[in-house]
Amino acid sequence: MDSLITALMMLATPAALMAVMGGTLFGILVGALPGLGSVLGITVILPFTYMLDQTTSIALLLGTYCGSVYGGSISAILINTPGTPQSAATVLDGYPMARSGRPALALGWATVASTFGGLLACGILIVAAPALARFGLRFGPIEYFALGLFALSCIVSVARESLLKGLLAGLFGLFLATVGQDPVTGAMRFDYGSFELSAGISLVPLLVGLFAVSEVLWRIAGPAEPGGASIMKAGFELPGFGELRLRFWLMVKSSLIGTGIGTLPGIGATAASLVSYAEAKRTSPRKEGFGRGEPDGIVASESANNAVTAGALVPTLSLGVPGDPVTAVMLGALTIQNITPGPRLFSENGDLVTYLFLALIAVNLAMFVLGALLAPAFSRLLKLPEPLLMASVVVLVTVGTYSVNSSAFDLGIVLLAGLAGFVLRWLAFPLAPVVIGFVLSPMIEGSLRQGMILTGDNFWAFGASPIAAVLFLLTGLFLLWPLYGWWRGRRRSGTHGHPVSGD
Amino acid sequence: MKRFIDLWIGAVVLLLAALLYTTGLPKTDGMATSIAMNPAWYPWLLLVMAMICGLGLIASALLSRTGSSNVSAGVRPARMGAGLLAICLYVAGFWFVGYWAATLLFIPALSWGLGHRKPVEVALVTLIVTSLVWLVFTQLLHIPLRDWPF
Amino acid sequence: MINTTFKRSLRTLIAGLVLSATATLAQAESYPSRPMTMVIPFPAGGVTDTLGRATARQLGEVLGANVVVTNKQGGAGTIGMAQIAKSKADGYTVAVVPAAPLVNQPNLRRLPYDADSFDYICQLFSSPLVLATKPDSPFRTLNEVVDYARAHPGELSYGTPGPGTLPHLAMEQLLDVLDLQLRHVPFTGDAPGVTALMGGHIDLYLATGTVVSEKELPAVAAFADSRIEGLPDLATATEQGYELNADLWGGLIAPRGLAPEHKARLAEACHTVAVSEAFRAQLKSLGTNVAYRDAEAFQDYVHTMSATNARLINKLGLAQ
Structure with a gap:
């Protein structure tokens, strides 16, 4: 209790509160710009923290971190470009919703879901961080492989028209990630003598090309849409109470998925939100609307990715092990502030930990307020005549991609991925499985082969791990589920279904 | 089909x-x-x-006995080619002649090509977008862009 | 509304243009006269990046110029190294790099650069490595590990941050000298590897002393000349009868062909940074030590280590 009061006093200073607001504002801006992500935001803010004291720095860093994850949803919804990779799943329903004339409401859903996910995860972090971290340690290569496979099985539920095309799209993503250096032996694969290709394909240019550039091309050359579809109501609109109540448990479930995946080092928010999206699609009573602007899709993705921010702090703070590149930067920043995350932080520096949790809650609340204030300004973008908007999007994504690595190769990837995205849309391949596959592939391959080293090339020994065994079982059930549904439907109606188009 | x-x-x-x-x-x-x-x-x-x-x-x-297509109809490949070429030219321009020249040319050109031809509005939006993006990246985020040919 | 925004941005724009124009005109005799670029061949936020940024800040203060950091990641540091090698040697591009992409990678596979592609300015840091064990490990000394591994070849496993990294080669060298067989489990960086060690999924891991002391991991030996700060109870390998050292080290480099006066100025600034108290404190908080070598000594050391590791890589058949 004393600790709580001390922490509150630390937070209630003008400097700390300003840092909360300023950091969150900056984060949202960085997140909303395509290409620039959380890592860059924190890196830019880092030099400022050298000059500030501990409490102010923490607030600034947490604000930037959470703000950027939320900010990614804004460009995802408005221009079909995940502003940060974490929002890759948000485009799937956020953008169609905006296109159907409800951008304000889509932004409202994203804001509510983000705040909810962030706060729920904070709560879990406060109650159970050390215990969760200890549980996370039980995940070794074998368990990670099982988890990766389980997450991958969600491709089945996001494949819309045809299961085969969904699988092919997923395999395409899995395959793209194998270009470059083999993680175990260091041998080169598919580099074709190109030095740049030997470093592999980066996620940001791939995402930007796949979604943003292909969208620009689609609007230029896709089927002409019937006019008058977009009655743009710029602004910010909160969903109604009834709608919210309808999706309350979905928010809880998605936040739990996000927190859980965030707690395990090395998987990341992009995978978390995609998995959460797929899970929502599998179970939602409104699954027919997915991909056409169903709020469930936004809620599932945004609750999950913002829950990851708090979840990823669990191993970072209590073990000193960063869960993803973003928390790795956070860890570095905290170390410079003479805060040493690790087993001793909670016992020796309880006040500071409590302060950190409070600041995290404050940041999530600030996110809500700032989101409501900023959204109208951002959605003004949509008032631009379409050709000018498209041109601006191209400029933004080019500059954004360039800024990450100053690389001509990355710009080439953007163009190629844009073309690929266009062709995939044309041939009715879903795009989400490509991203899911690409994000999960290194983990699946790496952990599989690490596991094989540990078991002496005996795959069946993987089953000896209880966690892995449960996950394998669940994966099997998930894969069989659509078949069962199809079989039941067929028995009931007596008509011929199509086994490959199940949900 | x-x-x-x-x-x-x-x-x-x-x-x-x-x-x-x-x-x-x-x-x-x-x-x-x-x-x-x-x-x-x-x-x-x-x-x-x-x-x-x-x-x-x-x-x-x-x-399959049904002939129905689940491939998007009405795609115009020629327009796609032209659009892709325009974007490629912009990216190449950004790299070789720098951010300012490429962007100030690209936005009006694409807009013109897509049939939006209001000179004042186009000029205004071009200038605002170009300078705003430049300001945010170079001044706020301290990321140098390829400003000038070099 | 649009009009005022427009005017305002135009004014800022013009101001910016005028400023940059004057800056170009003022480009006079003194070096450095404009902002410098520091390339870091690893992603933002990692140890190298944080080290590099700390160096950039100090170096900027000493030289009186802005040092802008760009991260150029990928290919275990080789992508960034290749870019540095082909940059203009005008003294405005420098880089802070760890040793692995200099002394290991060019020996592992064909790259567009090698250790001769750079001018060496000064070595800045070094952190000795420690052989850590999983938390419930029965081993207390290096001898116990060696004895067990000799009796049970191929049973123990060790993790590294990746194939071809400094800890990987150091460990292979150790195993080669002692004639032991262990399973090598490569991870993608220290974070996942150390986590796996903490969870007991692997038996051994060669990590820096700070990692070991902060995570409260048990360790059997320090591969340093003397006992290391923070782990005073841990005997060195030499004390236990194995004369082996291993550390993570690196420093400031530039593309080859710097003008002598630029190189001298940089070397002098680098020395000032290396001996400053602020830099020492910053490196300490990152778990590494200042280890200064001047330009010539640094260059010699890189070449010696490159030759040593080339022999080791050949002997072990690690090259692609």
Whole structure:
């Protein structure tokens, strides 16, 4: 209790509160710009923290971190470009919703879901961080492989028209990630003598090309849409109470998925939100609307990715092990502030930990307020005549991609991925499985082969791990589920279904 | 129509997978017999699965009795080519002649090409977008852009 | 509304243009006269990046110029190294790099650069490595590990941050000298590897002393000349009868062909940074030590280590 009061006093200073607001504002801006992500935001803010004291720095860093994850949803919804990779799943329903004339409401859903996910995860972090971290340690290569496979099985539920095309799209993503250096032996694969290709394909240019550039091309050359579809109501609109109540448990479930995946080092928010999206699609009573602007899709993705921010702090703070590149930067920043995350932080520096949790809650609340204030300004973008908007999007994504690595190769990837995205849309391949596959592939391959080293090339020994065994079982059930549904439907109606188009 | 296109997709997938498999993987010598130490094993697995899916597409296309297409109709490939060319030119311009020149030319050009031809509005938006993006990146985020030809 | 925004941005724009124009005109005799670029061949936020940024800040103060950091990641540092090698040697591009992409990678595979592609300015840091064990490990000394591994070849496993990294080669060298067989489990960086060690999924891991002391991991030996700060109870390998050292080290480099006066100025600034108290404190908080070598000594050391590791890589058949 004393600790709580001390922490509150630390937070209630003008400097700390300003840092909360300023950091969150900056984060949202960085997140909303395509290409620039959380890592860059924190890196830019880092030099400022050298000059500030501990409490102010923490607030600034947490604000930037959470703000950027939320900010990614804004460009995802408005221009079909995940502003940060974490929002890759948000485009799937956020953008169609905006296109159907409800951008304000889509932004409202994203804001509510983000705040909810962030706060729920904070709560879990406060109650159970050390215990969760200890549980996370039980995940070794074998368990990670099982988890990766389980997450991958969600491709089945996001494949819309045809299961085969969904699988092919997923395999395409899995395959793209194998270009470059083999993680175990260091041998080169598919580099074709190109030095740049030997470093592999980066996620940001791939995402930007796949979604943003292909969208620009689609609007230029896709089927002409019937006019008058977009009655743009710029602004910010909160969903109604009834709608919210309808999706309350979905928010809880998605936040739990996000927190859980965030707690395990090395998987990341992009995978978390995609998995959460797929899970929502599998179970939602409104699954027919997915991909056409169903709020469930936004809620599932945004609750999950913002829950990851708090979840990823669990191993970072209590073990000193960063869960993803973003928390790795956070860890570095905290170390410079003479805060040493690790087993001793909670016992020796309880006040500071409590302060950190409070600041995290404050940041999530600030996110809500700032989101409501900023959204109208951002959605003004949509008032631009379409050709000018498209041109601006191209400029933004080019500059954004360039800024990450100053690389001509990355710009080439953007163009190629844009073309690929266009062709995939044309041939009715879903795009989400490509991203899911690409994000999960290194983990699946790496952990599989690490596991094989540990078991002496005996795959069946993987089953000896209880966690892995449960996950394998669940994966099997998930894969069989659509078949069962199809079989039941067929028995009931007596008509011929199509086994490959199940949900 | 669907049959025809799915047949083609399946064939392309088969061909591409075979091509990648034969050209892009390191030669595995006798040492790398274990799955763990063989860099080619995992990509090989993926390519084989892709080939199975490709065969599946071909099979379902041959067996399918419905002729309905699930491929988007009304795509205009010529416009796509022109659009892609414009974007490529912009990216190349950004790289070789710098941010300012490329952007100040690209926005009006694309807008003009797509049929939006209000000179004042286009000029105004071009200037605002160009300078705003430049300000945010170079001044706020301290990321140098390729400002001028160099 | 639009009009005022427009005017305002135009004014800022013009101001910016005028400023940059004057800056170009003022480009006079003194070096450095404009902002410098520091390339870091690893992603933002990692140890190298944080080290590099700390160096950039100090170096900027000493030289009186802005040092802008760009991260150029990928290919275990080789992508960034290749870019540095082909940059203009005008003294405005420098880089802070760890040793692995200099002394290991060019020996492992064909790259567009090698250790001769750079001018060496000064070595800045070094952190000795420690052989850590999983938390419930029965081993207390290096001898116990060696004895067990000799009796049970191929049973123990050790993790590294990746194939071809400094800890990987150091460990292979150790195993080669002692004639032991262990399973090598490569991870993608220290974070996942150390986590796996903490969870007991692997038996051994060669990590820096700070990692070991902060995570409260048990360790059997320090590969340093003397006992290391923070782990005073841990005997060195030499004390236990194995004369082996291993550390993570690196420093400031530039593309080859610097003008002598630029190189001298940089070397002098680098020395000032290396001996400053602020830099020492910053490196300490990152778990590494200042280890200064001047330009010539640094260059010699890189070449010696490159030759040593080339022999080791050949002997072990690690090259691609």
